[in-house]
Amino acid sequence: MKEALHVIDNDVITLPNSTTTDEVSNLKKLAEKNLFHCPYCKAKLIVKYGDEKGLYFSHMHSEACEESRKIDKAEKKYKKQIERETKVHQVIQAILHDELTTQAKNNPQLEVNYGYKAKPSLKEYPDIWVRIGNREFAISVVTNVTSTADSNLSNQISKRHQTFLEHGMEPIWFIEKKEQSIEKDKNSIVLWDAELTIAAKTTEDQEWDSILSDVVKDEMFFTYFNYPVSHGHLSIDVRSMYYIYSNGDRIVVKVQRLLKDRIEKPYRAFLLNEGYEIPFADALVIKNGFVLSKPEIDQHEREDFLKRYQHLRDEYHEKLRVKEAEQQKVLQEANEQEERLKAAREEEQNCKHQLRQEMIKQRGTSNIPRKMNYEELKSLLRVNINLIQREQMELWSTMPGLRHNYQFVWDLVVENKCKSFDELRPILQTALSKRR
Numbered sequence: 001m002k003e004a005l006h007v008i009d010n011d012v013i014t015l016p017n018s019t020t021t022d023e024v025s026n027l028k029k030l031a032e033k034n035l036f037h038c039p040y041c042k043a044k045l046i047v048k049y050g051d052e053k054g055l056y057f058s059h060m061h062s063e064a065c066e067e068s069r070k071i072d073k074a075e076k077k078y079k080k081q082i083e084r085e086t087k088v089h090q091v092i093q094a095i096l097h098d099e100l101t102t103q104a105k106n107n108p109q110l111e112v113n114y115g116y117k118a119k120p121s122l123k124e125y126p127d128i129w130v131r132i133g134n135r136e137f138a139i140s141v142v143t144n145v146t147s148t149a150d151s152n153l154s155n156q157i158s159k160r161h162q163t164f165l166e167h168g169m170e171p172i173w174f175i176e177k178k179e180q181s182i183e184k185d186k187n188s189i190v191l192w193d194a195e196l197t198i199a200a201k202t203t204e205d206q207e208w209d210s211i212l213s214d215v216v217k218d219e220m221f222f223t224y225f226n227y228p229v230s231h232g233h234l235s236i237d238v239r240s241m242y243y244i245y246s247n248g249d250r251i252v253v254k255v256q257r258l259l260k261d262r263i264e265k266p267y268r269a270f271l272l273n274e275g276y277e278i279p280f281a282d283a284l285v286i287k288n289g290f291v292l293s294k295p296e297i298d299q300h301e302r303e304d305f306l307k308r309y310q311h312l313r314d315e316y317h318e319k320l321r322v323k324e325a326e327q328q329k330v331l332q333e334a335n336e337q338e339e340r341l342k343a344a345r346e347e348e349q350n351c352k353h354q355l356r357q358e359m360i361k362q363r364g365t366s367n368i369p370r371k372m373n374y375e376e377l378k379s380l381l382r383v384n385i386n387l388i389q390r391e392q393m394e395l396w397s398t399m400p401g402l403r404h405n406y407q408f409v410w411d412l413v414v415e416n417k418c419k420s421f422d423e424l425r426p427i428l429q430t431a432l433s434k435r436r
Ligand SMILES: [Zn+2]
Pocket: 038, 039, 040, 041, 042, 043, 059, 064, 065, 066, 067, 068
């Protein structure tokens, strides 16, 4: 049985497929000299070669020890676990392992292993397990993720995260995501279900927390950013996501900071930065724990964020001021228009009144009696009692009874101070009855 025990005292021996017969017999000789030992039971290992399996180590008489059998089983389980991943997963995992084992050579505090080897009894494994001093880390790479990735995967990832925590490991996730659903106009990011669970909390996030707790006291804070906050009293909890992808020929990690918000679908978070890229190797720099950031970039981004907030706030209030001033202007113009109309109406009334007085003067006090005609009476009545067409006809039908004495009718209007035909009508009727 193939035992995949290429690790001897933590040194990786790579056995290329093209190993020549000479090299095989050389390795076999070295094994004869007791050079290779099982890292678990320390028993001597021999080198075997098969057409199908290639080159491999084996316990004597093919009797694998319990521990190596356990690891073997764990490896099979792990292989199944990563079946859904793309080739990128394998590449990233290999780089991760290389990078960290290189660092481990110069750092006695650092211990690196494959997840299934370090923790074979788990149900699910991190890709890489790391111990730094007394802290353990579970590093996992998830590829083949879209924003709408199925909820099965999401549940599985969340469960895995929980398991790692329960076993005293600090989980670190690198997500290879094909697209990010960022709503730029709303300053928000729509998260994949699992992201809410696996987002990290780092010292940089705590720095973000502290500046945010201050600015969100501004009740209009989210309004300035056009962000549809899910509820009024958001507790400030900034988290980080690490997106991994290849940029040209390098593998980079994009560090994304977000403020947790909606905890039900659609999972939305307030975006704090556009995300910045760091080379994968830099992301794996170790100081007590994984640095996973460029603190100077974060510091700069926090300053930028505050500036942006102040700018948006000022812009918002300036817009409000302009709008209010415009409304004020419209109101004032409407008032002025009203005033002008009122003045015009008064002017018209005055004119009419003057005209009326003039006419009364001319007609009423004239010393030279003059015969008034129908046209004159009509125009006098139009101006003074607003005589209309229908009333005019009625008046005309009355006139024969009054012997066409137009002056007589006008005198009645003046004497009785008539203001309408309705007032004049009964007076005319009385006059008519007297004349008969
Ligand atoms: Zn063994």
